[in-house]
Amino acid sequence: MAHLNNSLFILSLSLIFLQFFHTAVARGGQRDPGFVDIPYAASRRHLSEENHFQKLNALARGYMTNSDLEKAIKAFHGRCRHISRIYSIGRSVLGVPLWVMEISNNPGKEEAKPAFKFVGNVHGDEPVGRELMLLLANWLCDNYNKDPMATLIVDNVHLHILPSMNPDGFSLRRRGNANHVDLNRDFPDQFFSINNDIDERQPETKAIMSWIKDIRFTASASLHGGALVANYPWDGTKDKSKSYYACPDDEVFIYMAKLYSGSHYNMSLSKEFDAGITNGAYWYPIYGGMQDWNYIYGGCFELTLEISDNKWPPANELHMIWEYNKRSMLDLVASLVKSGVHGRIFSSDCGYPLPASIAIKGINYTIKSSETLADYHRLLAPGHQYEVVATMPGYKTRTTTIVVKEELMTLDFILEPEITIADRFLPNRCVSRRSLNIFAVISKSHMQVSLTLILVLAFLFFLMKRKAIVNHFKVRKLIRQRRVSAV
Ligand SMILES: *[C@@H]1O[C@H](CO)[C@@H](O)[C@H](O)[C@H]1NC(C)=O
Numbered sequence: 001m002a003h004l005n006n007s008l009f010i011l012s013l014s015l016i017f018l019q020f021f022h023t024a025v026a027r028g029g030q031r032d033p034g035f036v037d038i039p040y041a042a043s044r045r046h047l048s049e050e051n052h053f054q055k056l057n058a059l060a061r062g063y064m065t066n067s068d069l070e071k072a073i074k075a076f077h078g079r080c081r082h083i084s085r086i087y088s089i090g091r092s093v094l095g096v097p098l099w100v101m102e103i104s105n106n107p108g109k110e111e112a113k114p115a116f117k118f119v120g121n122v123h124g125d126e127p128v129g130r131e132l133m134l135l136l137a138n139w140l141c142d143n144y145n146k147d148p149m150a151t152l153i154v155d156n157v158h159l160h161i162l163p164s165m166n167p168d169g170f171s172l173r174r175r176g177n178a179n180h181v182d183l184n185r186d187f188p189d190q191f192f193s194i195n196n197d198i199d200e201r202q203p204e205t206k207a208i209m210s211w212i213k214d215i216r217f218t219a220s221a222s223l224h225g226g227a228l229v230a231n232y233p234w235d236g237t238k239d240k241s242k243s244y245y246a247c248p249d250d251e252v253f254i255y256m257a258k259l260y261s262g263s264h265y266n267m268s269l270s271k272e273f274d275a276g277i278t279n280g281a282y283w284y285p286i287y288g289g290m291q292d293w294n295y296i297y298g299g300c301f302e303l304t305l306e307i308s309d310n311k312w313p314p315a316n317e318l319h320m321i322w323e324y325n326k327r328s329m330l331d332l333v334a335s336l337v338k339s340g341v342h343g344r345i346f347s348s349d350c351g352y353p354l355p356a357s358i359a360i361k362g363i364n365y366t367i368k369s370s371e372t373l374a375d376y377h378r379l380l381a382p383g384h385q386y387e388v389v390a391t392m393p394g395y396k397t398r399t400t401t402i403v404v405k406e407e408l409m410t411l412d413f414i415l416e417p418e419i420t421i422a423d424r425f426l427p428n429r430c431v432s433r434r435s436l437n438i439f440a441v442i443s444k445s446h447m448q449v450s451l452t453l454i455l456v457l458a459f460l461f462f463l464m465k466r467k468a469i470v471n472h473f474k475v476r477k478l479i480r481q482r483r484v485s486a487v
């Protein structure tokens, strides 16, 4: 008897703790009118865990299971091969692949186009997003070359969709992953040294972090439930206060968030959030979130979208919720090619693409053009004049003034090398620069270049400086080109 009492006591303690934990750290669940309160209220009435789980299962009726989701992703790809590719970015704690659908007219190819990502089901108990992701992918496929918006997106953006970041949490009917970790608190933080231990980091978080390093996303959105609002950085404050904390691109984020809420069925009519948008820290600060990490370390402008007050609306309402969000989702993705400034950066002497930096005067934030194609994509709030600054070590900085309107603006930069004394003695600057660049790229991406490889490269470098080899290269290039034009 005493033993039973003890267990009950421990159970109630942990439930009280859970509830405290929930209200203290939820993003999008702080004042949940609907579902989330049910298990806690129920647990106060000492319902057993099993009963609780059954209730959750009843709510999940009609939603795709993890294996349904995998089948749906593969079926989508099977149906839409011409504009899609599927790949997995890793596995969850329980080994479920984290499938991504890439939608583009050239899926998997590196092109001078911006990339957007959607991430659904970050919290296991917020499943609406994962359903909408499949509806979005299929809508794009069905409407490509029929609807101008679908065509615009497929032809000009690489859209990557991860329907579920947390399949384990979904199948366990809980917010955290299989290790009880809230994945939206598991990223490194700008203010506090939390989550810096790589061994402690969850596999789902690791997968997202390396994905962001692999693919240069210009913007993204994660989908949550429990509220109806478009949330933008910063999510945290330096002093942990609950107050508006603007990031350098506050205006751009307000523009993006308003674009979403304004195109939504009724998000902008919110009584709780002015215009249906909010600064994260103003709502309530969180630390280790995915959104801020994307902006700081990924060069990616991410919104956190709360798309449904009810975390588990009946499955027969999902199609309606998709209709409410459809225009917003499409507009947000299309904003990558309907606004901001885009272009490529080349060197004036040899025309090579340069992996340069792009900054805007007055905004303390820098993006980089890609290593290979040197394209950059900089979102900006329309209606202003900006000074765009392109910098690259060894080249003269260039600044151009532009006026951004609600339309795509293209701006290429051609940077002139700073002539140094050393350059004058190089027999063929273009070839030398190129081999130097190749060397830089190789040594950067492979930190452990072996000594032999260095020697081989040095030897090649020496050879390439010799005219004979240069000529040989030119001949080979000509042959290659001819072959291409004959195809
Ligand atoms: C938006 O519409 C849904 C569905 O009709 C409703 O439940 C919700 O309260 C509405 N929200 C606002 C802010 O109008």
Ligand SMILES: *[C@@H]1O[C@H](CO)[C@@H](O)[C@H](O)[C@H]1NC(C)=O
Binding pocket: 364
């Ligand atoms: C610009 O941002 C960096 C962090 O990204 C910060 O260290 C630096 O102090 C900022 N500079 C200014 C002038 O605010």
Ligand SMILES: [Zn+2]
Binding pocket: 027, 028, 122, 123, 126, 223, 224, 225
């Ligand atoms: Zn959430």
